[in-house]
Amino acid sequence: MTWTLVTIPASHYCDKARWALDRAGLAYIEDGHMPILHWRAARRHKGTRTVPILVHDQGIAADSTDILHVIDAHVAADQQLFPAEPALRARVAAWEERFDRQLGPAARRLVYFHLLQDPALTTDVVGSGAPRHERVIFRGLFPLLAGLMRRGMNITPAKSAQSREKLQALFADVGAELADGRRYLCGDRFTAADLTFAALASPVLLPDGHPVIRTAWARVPPAMQAEITAFRETPAGEFALRLYREERRASGL
Ligand SMILES: N[C@@H](CCC(=O)N[C@@H](CS)C(=O)NCC(=O)O)C(=O)O
Structure with a gap:
């Protein structure tokens, strides 16, 4: 049976899963x-x-x-995103959980705060990889759908400013962890901690190696470019960009 990954293609949680599938070479x-x-x-x-x-x-x-754990069951032990050694595994799981809970929602809110101001750009960026008829519907119903998204994700100027601060604090913590020159967050190889940080930070970095959103950079408004440049230039931002360059295998998209 061929596996199916149901996604919003531009979503960062979706690239987290897609990256793990691509890396494992699973069809x-x-x-x-x-x-x-x-x-x-x-x-x-x-x-x-x-x-x-x-x-x-x-x-x-x-x-x-859960998807990362399913994938881990299909790869060799030295490739697993959650290492077997208990102490290391616990550290990986703790970072991953923190990124899932804090980084993912904050990055998404800040980026949508900028993007949703431009209906055509939002439709192009979040519609890349989606069926054409859904892009047409989305564009046509934009005021309604953008309103639902703003409410659902609590996207207000004040909340977006808080998310920016949360992102800055998270990036600072990751930068501090990397300050001793280590190449990966936990242990001496790539794990779920690294993958999750890079994938969930991707909306505020727009990495070249991202299979869906890499072309958005040239089109996003100047305020969003400035925001992204600031995150790209931090040690944690450089780390995530390197992971996209060095560890992200091509996707089917
Ligand atoms: N804990 C979930 C979070 C995934 C998530 O928040 N997905 C977003 C897309 S970025 C979503 O589907 N949102 C739709 C909604 O809440 O209606 C995971 O790690 O998979």
Whole structure:
């Protein structure tokens, strides 16, 4: 059975799952949708609202962390994103959990705060990899859908400013961890901690190696470019960009 990854292609949680699949060399097809219009596909598979959802040979995983664990069961021990050694595994899991809870929502809110001000740009960026008819619907219903997204993700100027501060603090903590010159956050090889940091930071970095959003840079408004440049120039930002360059294998997209 061919695995299916249900996504919003531009979503950073989705690239977290897609990156792990690509890295493991596992075959899958991607079923990509526009935000909100993805609900139907998501419900069809699991009854949850969030993507990524991986439909695999043993069942369904409807959370990016669960997806990484499913993938780990299909790769050699020295390639697993969660190392077996208990103390190291606990550190990897702790970083990953923190990035999932704090980095993902903050990066998304800050980027949508900028993007949603431009309907055509939002449709292009978040619509890349989604079916054409969904892009047309999304663009047509933009005021309604953008309103739902703003409410759903609590996107206000004040909340976005708080998210910026949270991101700066997280980037500073990751930078401090890397200050001794280590190449990876935990141990001497790439783990779920590194992958999750890079993927969930990608909206505020727009890395060249990202399979979906890499072309957005030239089109985003100057205020967003300035925001991204500042994050790119931090040690943690440089680290995530390096991971996209060196560790991100080509995706099927
Ligand atoms: N804990 C989930 C979070 C995933 C998530 O927040 N996905 C977003 C896309 S970036 C989503 O599907 N949002 C749709 C919604 O809440 O309606 C995971 O790690 O997979």
